[in-house]
Amino acid sequence: MSGLLSVIGLGPGSRDLLAPMALSRLASARAVVGYDRYMSLVDPALLQGKTLFSSPMKKEMERTAKAVEFALDGLDTVMVSSGDSGVYGMAGLVLEHLERENLLDAVELEVVPGIPALCAAAALLGAPLMHDFASISLSDLMTPLATIMKRVRCAVEGDFVIALYNPKSRKRGSYLQEALSIAAEHRGPDTPVGFVRNAYRPDQDVRVATLGSCDPAWADMLTIVIIGNSASRLAGGKILTPRGYFEKYA
Amino acid sequence: MSGLLSVIGLGPGSRDLLAPMALSRLASARAVVGYDRYMSLVDPALLQGKTLFSSPMKKEMERTAKAVEFALDGLDTVMVSSGDSGVYGMAGLVLEHLERENLLDAVELEVVPGIPALCAAAALLGAPLMHDFASISLSDLMTPLATIMKRVRCAVEGDFVIALYNPKSRKRGSYLQEALSIAAEHRGPDTPVGFVRNAYRPDQDVRVATLGSCDPAWADMLTIVIIGNSASRLAGGKILTPRGYFEKYA
Numbered sequence: 053m054s055g056l057l058s059v060i061g062l063g064p065g066s067r068d069l070l071a072p073m074a075l076s077r078l079a080s081a082r083a084v085v086g087y088d089r090y091m092s093l094v095d096p097a098l099l100q101g102k103t104l105f106s107s108p109m110k111k112e113m114e115r116t117a118k119a120v121e122f123a124l125d126g127l128d129t130v131m132v133s134s135g136d137s138g139v140y141g142m143a144g145l146v147l148e149h150l151e152r153e154n155l156l157d158a159v160e161l162e163v164v165p166g167i168p169a170l171c172a173a174a175a176l177l178g179a180p181l182m183h184d185f186a187s188i189s190l191s192d193l194m195t196p197l198a199t200i201m202k203r204v205r206c207a208v209e210g211d212f213v214i215a216l217y218n219p220k221s222r223k224r225g226s227y228l229q230e231a232l233s234i235a236a237e238h239r240g241p242d243t244p245v246g247f248v249r250n251a252y253r254p255d256q257d258v259r260v261a262t263l264g265s266c267d268p269a270w271a272d273m274l275t276i277v278i279i280g281n282s283a284s285r286l287a288g289g290k291i292l293t294p295r296g297y298f299e300k301y302a
Numbered sequence: 303m304s305g306l307l308s309v310i311g312l313g314p315g316s317r318d319l320l321a322p323m324a325l326s327r328l329a330s331a332r333a334v335v336g337y338d339r340y341m342s343l344v345d346p347a348l349l350q351g352k353t354l355f356s357s358p359m360k361k362e363m364e365r366t367a368k369a370v371e372f373a374l375d376g377l378d379t380v381m382v383s384s385g386d387s388g389v390y391g392m393a394g395l396v397l398e399h400l401e402r403e404n405l406l407d408a409v410e411l412e413v414v415p416g417i418p419a420l421c422a423a424a425a426l427l428g429a430p431l432m433h434d435f436a437s438i439s440l441s442d443l444m445t446p447l448a449t450i451m452k453r454v455r456c457a458v459e460g461d462f463v464i465a466l467y468n469p470k471s472r473k474r475g476s477y478l479q480e481a482l483s484i485a486a487e488h489r490g491p492d493t494p495v496g497f498v499r500n501a502y503r504p505d506q507d508v509r510v511a512t513l514g515s516c517d518p519a520w521a522d523m524l525t526i527v528i529i530g531n532s533a534s535r536l537a538g539g540k541i542l543t544p545r546g547y548f549e550k551y552a
Contacts (some may be wrong), residue, residue: 063321064415071417073318076404086514112549117369136417138424140545146430147542156538165314165425167321167386174388175415182394183445186436186462194546195433203460211449212436212458288406292397295390296444301363 054159055082057123059143061136061166064252065093065248069172074164077130083122085115087130094132103127116149121192123159136168140189140217170215173248173276176258178290180246180278184212191218197227204231208238211291213284216277220268227267228277235279236263244280244291247271258291304409305332307373309393311386311416314502317342319422324414327380335365336382344382349373351457353377362392366399373409386418390439420465423498423526426508428540429495430528434462440477441468447477454481458488463534463543466527470518478518478527485529486513494530494541497521510539 054120058077063069078084078094083103091099091106096286097122115131122129133141150156174181185209190200214235219228234241237301241264249257249272259270263279271277308327326335328344341349341356355368365381372379379505383391388405393413400406426430436457440450457464464485469478485493491514499507499522509520513529521527534543 066323068323068326069321069415071313071321073316073369076318096431113547130519136421136424138429139422139435141432143425144429144545145540147540148548149427149539151537151542152387152548162539164426165417165421166321167417168421171386171388171415171418173394174386175413179388179394179397179413181389182391184436184438186434186457186460188434195549199461203462206456206460206462207436208432210436210453210460210467212453212456261372287397287401290397290411292394292401294398297363297395298398298402300444 053126055123055126055128056160056162057119057129057131057146058162058164058166059131059133059137059141059146059217061133062090062093063135063167064169064172065134066252067095069167069252071164071166074166077164079129081130082127083129084132085119085122085129087115090132093134114186116142116145119146120149120155120159120204134169136166138163138165145221165172168208169217169251169276172251172280173246176248176251177246177278178287178292180213180244180280180284180291180293180295182295183281185215186212187215187217189217190231191221191222192224200227201230201234204234205217208235212279214279218273219271219275219277221273228271232263232266232268239282246278246287246291247275249275260286260291265301303376303433305373305376305378306410306412307369307379307381307396308412308414309381309383309385309387309390309391309396310341310414311391312343313385313417314419314422315384316502317345319380319417319502321416324359324416327414329377330381332377333379335369335379337365340384343384362395366392366395369396370399370405384419386416388413389418389437394441395409414449419467419501419526422501423496425529426498426501427496427510427528428537428539428542430463430494430530430543431533432545433531433542435464435465437465437467438479439467441471451480451484454484456483461530461531464529468523469521469525469527471523478521482513482516482518489513489532491496494534494536495526497542499525510536510541
């Protein structure tokens with residue numbers, strides 16, 4: 053009989069924001085698999101005496117195959133993602149692997165939700181996600197740039213608050229600038245923009261600015277950028293997207 | 303000196319998915335404020351001996367004023383939201399109240415992130431949020447219907463996975479039908495659609511269907527509906543939105 057394969061999200065990484073359900077899966081697992089950077093966020097005591105497999109970025113498929121192999125060997129296995137494993141995380145890759153290998157009935161798969169990076173960033177920025185929002189990854193590793201920028205245009209057109217993942221890498225210097233420029237075509241220069249890097253980690257960096265004043269150079273691969281909608285404003289250094297209560301009831 | 307005012311998210315509601323940070327704020331609070339339905343999700347032991355204030359739906363502004371009043375009285379106060387307090391939650395209303403009453407410097411406000419309803423729903427549906435997604439509330443209490451449907455159109459046009467909050471109430475019988483019809487103009491009848499009600503609660507209900515086969519009557523006010531993008535598919539009764547790894551690397 054196969055082991056239980058749990059794909060968990062660590063949340064931002066601090067133990068304080070790790071769901072007890074994810075912690076309990078880590079505690080009872082006999083094998084733990086993950087991207088090396090995320091494995092280092094796990095309390096080493098939880099990994100002791102277990103079968104471990106970690107590998108660098110872009111080795112996602114190898115890790116997925118390994119996790120499924122451990123589960124097939126009968127080990128309760130945890131696949132680690134940061135944030136929520138269901139938001140640009142490993143849940144999909146594992147499910148797709150099981151589908152392609154005809155293992156959907158052979159392995160019991162469970163996705164344990166976590167606090168996604170956009171919520172961790174939003175909490176530190178104030179209250180930017182109070183109204184409809186769109187989440188877009190600027191990574192063109194597997195998505196054509198034209199598709200990405202079309203999505204930015206549609207999100208701006210729909211006046212969504214926009215959360216940008218992977219705003220920058222060495223190869224993609226200008227995509228964030230391009231996205232901000234598209235937003236600036238429809239939203240004023242006072243529209244708030246927040247940059248959050250390493251939320252709730254020791255080197256946390258939070259910056260609040262506006263479309264007119266922000267600098268794309270503040271972002272790196274680990275930053276979440278949140279652009280307010282046309283009603284968002286700054287309030288005491290925080291970003292506030294009003295829901296409309298005061299307009300309706302006050 | 304004012305007390306700390308923490309706006310927390312309970313996550314789906316089960317203790318298993320409540321972040322330790324939120325639990326610790328509840329434990330140390332001297333006052334707890336919330337919507338009565340959500341207050342009932344909190345372990346009664348955590349509320350014993352504390353100043354409590356709960357009220358029904360649509361009394362959000364009253365609760366906000368009360369929480370700020372408690373904090374000004376020097377009580378460490380927790381304002382309770384379900385899911386993540388930063389996603390259609392109470393964080394914005396509290397921040398806006400402080401802004402309007404000129405209390406931004408008088409009260410220390412902290413937003414503690416939680417697992418939002420769309421992530422809890424996604425985890426139970428498989429892996430629908432692996433690619434860019436839009437979150438839209440179908441409640442027209444404070445948003446004109448035309449704005450809501452424009453957002454649905456923009457999200458469909460951008461090929462976003464779409465998470466719908468508040469898909470239905472007694473007064474709004476047909477909005478979900480309308481949103482699904484807009485999606486069906488651009489996405490095939492086999493596009494997966496998931497309905498999740500009361501995720502991770504005792505009366506949890508999860509249904510996976512397609513644009514061609516789903517019934518809007520499955521949804522009520524507490525349901526999250528997730529519509530796949532043009533690449534999403536069913537895999538072993540789960541919803542899978544492929545990220546593109548297999549196309550690129552396999």
